[in-house]
Amino acid sequence: MLRLILFIDxxxxxxxxxxxxxxxFLSFSQSIEFEKDNFPGKKxxxxxxxxxxxxxxxxxLQGRKEFDDFKKSYMSEHRYCPVSHYxxxxxxxxxxxxxxxxxxxxxxxxxxxxxxNYMLGFxxxxxxxxxxxxxxxxxxxxxxxxxxxxxxxxxxxxxxxLNSRWDDAIKYYQIYLxxxxxxxxxxxxxxxxxxxxxxGKKFSANPERxxxxxxxxxxxxxxxxxxxxxxADEETIIFTARxxxxxxxxxxxxxxxxFEDVYSSVKLNGKWQPSKQLSKNVNTENHDAAAGLSSDGSxxxxxxxxxxxxxxxxxSVLFGADWEEPVHMNKYINTKYHESxxxxxxxxxxxxxxxxxxxGLGDRDIYYSDMDVKGEWGVSKNIGPIVNTxxxxxxxxxxxDGVTLYFSSKGHNTMGGYDIFKTTLVNGVWxxxxxxxxxxxxxxxxxxxxxxxxxxxxxxxSSKTGGxxxxxxxxxTFLGPEKHPLLNTQDQLMAMAANPVxxxxxxxxxEVASAKLTILKGVVTDAKTTQPLESSIDLIDNxxxxxxxxxxxxxxxxxxxxxxxxxxxxxxxxKRDGYLFHSENFNIPDNAAFQEFTKDVALKKIxxxxxxxxxxxxxxxxxxxxxxxxxxxxxxxxxxxxDNPTLKIELGSHTDSKGSDDYNMKLSxxxxxxxxxxxxxxxINTSRLVAKGYGETKPIDTNETDDGRQNNRxxxxxxxxx
Numbered sequence: 237m238l239r240l241i242l243f244i245d246x247x248x249x250x251x252x253x254x255x256x257x258x259x260x261f262l263s264f265s266q267s268i269e270f271e272k273d274n275f276p277g278k279k280x281x282x283x284x285x286x287x288x289x290x291x292x293x294x295x296x297l298q299g300r301k302e303f304d305d306f307k308k309s310y311m312s313e314h315r316y317c318p319v320s321h322y323x324x325x326x327x328x329x330x331x332x333x334x335x336x337x338x339x340x341x342x343x344x345x346x347x348x349x350x351x352x353n354y355m356l357g358f359x360x361x362x363x364x365x366x367x368x369x370x371x372x373x374x375x376x377x378x379x380x381x382x383x384x385x386x387x388x389x390x391x392x393x394x395x396x397x398l399n400s401r402w403d404d405a406i407k408y409y410q411i412y413l414x415x416x417x418x419x420x421x422x423x424x425x426x427x428x429x430x431x432x433x434x435x436g437k438k439f440s441a442n443p444e445r446x447x448x449x450x451x452x453x454x455x456x457x458x459x460x461x462x463x464x465x466x467x468a469d470e471e472t473i474i475f476t477a478r479x480x481x482x483x484x485x486x487x488x489x490x491x492x493x494x495f496e497d498v499y500s501s502v503k504l505n506g507k508w509q510p511s512k513q514l515s516k517n518v519n520t521e522n523h524d525a526a527a528g529l530s531s532d533g534s535x536x537x538x539x540x541x542x543x544x545x546x547x548x549x550x551x552s553v554l555f556g557a558d559w560e561e562p563v564h565m566n567k568y569i570n571t572k573y574h575e576s577x578x579x580x581x582x583x584x585x586x587x588x589x590x591x592x593x594x595x596g597l598g599d600r601d602i603y604y605s606d607m608d609v610k611g612e613w614g615v616s617k618n619i620g621p622i623v624n625t626x627x628x629x630x631x632x633x634x635x636x637d638g639v640t641l642y643f644s645s646k647g648h649n650t651m652g653g654y655d656i657f658k659t660t661l662v663n664g665v666w667x668x669x670x671x672x673x674x675x676x677x678x679x680x681x682x683x684x685x686x687x688x689x690x691x692x693x694x695x696x697x698s699s700k701t702g703g704x705x706x707x708x709x710x711x712x713t714f715l716g717p718e719k720h721p722l723l724n725t726q727d728q729l730m731a732m733a734a735n736p737v738x739x740x741x742x743x744x745x746x747e748v749a750s751a752k753l754t755i756l757k758g759v760v761t762d763a764k765t766t767q768p769l770e771s772s773i774d775l776i777d778n779x780x781x782x783x784x785x786x787x788x789x790x791x792x793x794x795x796x797x798x799x800x801x802x803x804x805x806x807x808x809x810x811k812r813d814g815y816l817f818h819s820e821n822f823n824i825p826d827n828a829a830f831q832e833f834t835k836d837v838a839l840k841k842i843x844x845x846x847x848x849x850x851x852x853x854x855x856x857x858x859x860x861x862x863x864x865x866x867x868x869x870x871x872x873x874x875x876x877x878x879d880n881p882t883l884k885i886e887l888g889s890h891t892d893s894k895g896s897d898d899y900n901m902k903l904s905x906x907x908x909x910x911x912x913x914x915x916x917x918x919x920i921n922t923s924r925l926v927a928k929g930y931g932e933t934k935p936i937d938t939n940e941t942d943d944g945r946q947n948n949r950x951x952x953x954x955x956x957x958x
Contacts, residue, residue, distance in 0.1 A: 267350035267380040270342075285345035289352065292339035296355050299328030299335060303362070329491050332359045350381035354388060361391060366680060366699070371395045389415060394429070397652055398679050400440060402433040409433070429652070432679070436651040439674040445715035446676065448700075454508040455501055456708040459494070462697035464709050465529035465536075468636045468689030468799050469755055469832065472533040473508070474500045475697075475709060476525040483513070484521030496523045498538060517561045518552055528578035531636040531689070532787060532797040537578035538562045547574050549589065556792035568605050568616050576600075577684070579634040582799045583775065583785035587613055588632045588641070598626035602643060622666045623659055630654060631683040635691070636799035637753045644683040645669070652679035656696075676712060689799060690830045691751030752802035754824050755832040760789040760796060760810060763838035768794025769812055771839065775800075776807035778821070778852060778865035802828040805865065807852040809872055815839040816955075817872055821851040842880060847954040853911065860906035862914060870911070873953070874918050884957035886926040887911045892945035893932045905929025911951060926956065 268274050270286040306328070336359055343352050357373030364370065374392040382388055393408035409430050413423065450456065455473065463476040475498075482494045497519045501511040513519055518538060527549055528537035536552045536559060548570040550562035569575060573593040580587055585607045592600045601624040605613040618624065625647025631654070633642040639661045644654040648669050655677040657669040671677060676685075680699075687694045694712040760771045770791035775784045775798055789796040789810075800806050803826035810818040818837050840846040852869035855861060862870075877883055889908035891900040908927040916922050938944035 266348065267384060268346055268348040270346060270349065275346075281345060285342045288338040289342040292335045292337075292342060293355065295331045295335035296339065296359070299331030300358075302328035302331065328362070332362055333492075335359060347376070348380060350377045350384035353377035353380065354385050354391075357395070358391060361395065365395060365398050371399055386416070387412070390426070397429060397433055397436075400436060400679055402437045402440075405433045406430055432650055432652045435649045435671070436674070436679055439651055439671065439677065442673070443675055444673040447713040447715065448675070449711045449713070450703060451508060451695075451709045451711055453704060454510050456704040458705045460705055460707040461499075461709050462707045463526050463684045464686055464695040464697065465526050466686050466688065466695055467529065467533035467797065468531040468753075469757060469797060470688045470693065471503045472500065472529075473502075473695065473709075474498060474514075474526045474529050474536060475511075477511075481513070483516060483519040483524075486521060488523070495521065496525045498524055498526045498536075515558055518559050527576060528580065528633075530580045530584065531582055531799050534788065534790070535580060535584075536562075537580075539576055547576065549575050549578055554790065556790065566613055568613050577631045577633075579632050581634055582636045582638050582801060584787075585785065586634075588619070588634050589616075590630050590632055591616075597621055597624045598647070599628040600630055602629050602632045620666065623669060628654070631685065633686050635687055635751065635753075636689050636755075636801070637691070637751045638801040640687075640691075640751070641666070642685055642687060643669075644681075644685065651677050653681035654683045656682050656685045689751065689753055689755050689832075691753070692830075751830050752826070752828060753830050754800040754802065754822060754828065755797065755830075756800060756808065756820075756822065756835055757795070757797040757832070758834050758836040759794040760812075760837045760839060761794055763840045766838075768792065769815075769839060770794070771796075771810050771812040771815075771837075773798060774807075774809040774811070776809065776852070776868045778805040778807045778854075778868070781865060781867045783868070800824055802826055807868055809852075809869075810837045810839065811872075812839055815841055816846055816848045817876065818848060819851045819869060819872075842883070842955065842958065844955050844958050847952055849950050849952045851950070853951045855907055855910075858903070860903065860910045862910050870914060870918075874915065874920065877915070877920050877924065880958075882958060883955060884924045884926070885953045886928050886956055887915075887951065887953050888928045888930055890930050890934055890948060890950050890952070891932050892948040893935070893939040894945070897931060901929055901931035903929070904931045907951065
């Protein structure tokens with residue numbers, strides 16, 4: 237009896253649910269069909285509209301078949317990877333484009349047909365899902381008849397999702413899940429999107445405090461600009477654009493857009509100059525995209541599409557004022573699969589890149605390759621499961637500080653599509669990736685994010701409202717002392733969108749932790765003629781007596797840029813055949829914040845009377861004992877003497893004014909003799925060397941400050957005979 241009562245009660249509840257759903261359906265089912273009875277007195281107009289509907293529907297169905305085939309293929313090839321709307325943009329493009337006009341005209345006649353609104357919403361979603369019109373079409377279609385198409389709730393939910401309407405998106409994703417049985421991959425995709433909406437709610441409720449500024453018409457145009465790369469000092473930007481002046485001026489038949497070319501701009505007096513296409517060495521008549529730039533701006537990585545394997549990476553070197561022909565990278569970087577973005581470590585010894593090769597942990601993974609002793613890239617290695625996910629991981633950027641990696645991912649706690657994350661290398665282990673938050677990230681794909689050497693600014697591409705074209709390049713300024721935000725300036729402070737205020741309020745600046753990095757840059761010239769010189773620049777770890785990296789100054793401008801992560805005692809040696817080398821020393825503590833030095837170097841030719849300071853020769857405190865970290869500097873001096881066997885030099889040692897004159901003279905004399913003895917022990921003939929102590933008699937700076945006294949404490953040599 238109890239079971240019977242329970243059964244009857246269950247059946248009553250089920251009947252009530254069916255009744256509610258039935259009447260709900262009746263209240264929704266207001267879709268008006270293209271029938272003459274529905275348009276009295278408009279028979280001819282209805283027939284014309286019906287004909288346009290049939291034409292547009294035929295194109296739509298052809299496009300939808302291409303789309304469905306693409307989706308099936310994509311889900312098969314891209315393991316576990318949820319599809320973003322950008323992945324869909326080429327699927328059925330031409331047929332959808334042909335369907336748009338007749339369907340739009342038919343909709344103008346009959347705006348209350350559910351399936352017609354659905355088709356227009358779908359086409360709009362594929363081309364530009366964030367426009368208000370896309371959501372309007374789907375909302376109208378669902379209101380008219382929620383069962384007009386079996387996936388109606390899904391596309392409505394995704395449209396809400398891309399418009400940051402998190403709760404609405406969750407509601408309709410759940411309706412779609414409950415509407416019928418889904419396969420495992422479909423269910424995973426929808427449940428992941430629900431999780432993304434929950435992340436979006438959390439991040440948008442606590443927006444990051446940033447300014448976002450369009451880079452302006454010198455960089456942006458009415459065409460798409462994206463994929464920015466910058467030098468560490470933010471003086472050079474290189475990016476990809478699809479403009480009507482592209483090399484060959486041809487359009488891609490898949491999406492009717494112009495082929496990609498690589499463009500660049502430089503700053504003068506703090507302003508970006510009008511961007512220019514790179515030469516035909518870099519840009520071809522096909523797709524050429526910027527894939528990465530070295531921190532000193534001297535090496536450019538280019539992505540080129542290949543029908544054989546999807547796409548490969550090439551390296552070009554800046555020689556003078558132009559870029560050399562890009563060279564195809566070796567087999568450890570390029571494979572038969574698709575390789576895309578690249579980032580070079582500050583010392584040029586490690587290359588990070590992205591590939592979808594089968595050995596990966598997921599759809600697209602980040603890899604790295606180390607340079608071998610021959611200067612070739614070695615076998616690549618997966619960066620590992622802390623960073624890479626089973627979903628897509630893309631757009632890698634290693635900051636010049638040598639420890640902070642930025643990348644885009646569809647995994648981790650994304651808000652939708654790709655989000656930008658950062659991770660830090662600590663004792664050889666990557667930290668858990670951190671979502672950079674809202675409004676840096678949003679529900680749409682956020683990719684290709686590069687950060688200045690200072691760490692206080694970043695550059696990215698966006699389709700945000702108010703731009704000059706489909707995509708523009710923007711600068712993010714992380715809120716700090718350089719700019720006071722006015723919280724009612726919506727076009728500058730994106731965080732304003734989440735918590736608008738009506739009264740003018742000046743917010744106190746918040747100090748932003750800067751990168752632990754020093755940028756050293758300048759121009760190398762001939763000391764007499766002042767003409768720019770190409771030279772070799774060694775970066776030395778003085779404590780370990782090893783050369784970390786070798787750079788070159790530009791052959792046309794003489795410019796150089798070296799990034800020095802904090803935590804080392806660095807030696808810098810600028811060298812060129814026929815000239816005396818120039819050395820500098822930078823002892824940068826581990827806790828040193830960002831700083832930028834400009835150091836112009838005037839190289840002196842090897843001639844009688846020329847003098848240089850040996851800034852990387854160190855002595856024990858108050859003694860004449862040469863410290864081990866002096867070895868690299870002394871080896872350079874030995875090489876100079878061996879390469880020029882007739883040179884005779886004087887080694888002079890100097891002190892500051894602390895201590896008595898007599899004491900300083902004796903100390904300096906002992907130190908100069910220690911250097912001479914070292915050189916003799918290494919095989920340099922004693923007749924070529926003169927030791928001289930000058931004490932405090934020849935200062936080159938003030939003795940009233942610590943820096944001045946440090947400059948006065950020096951060892952130098954002068955050419956006596958040539």
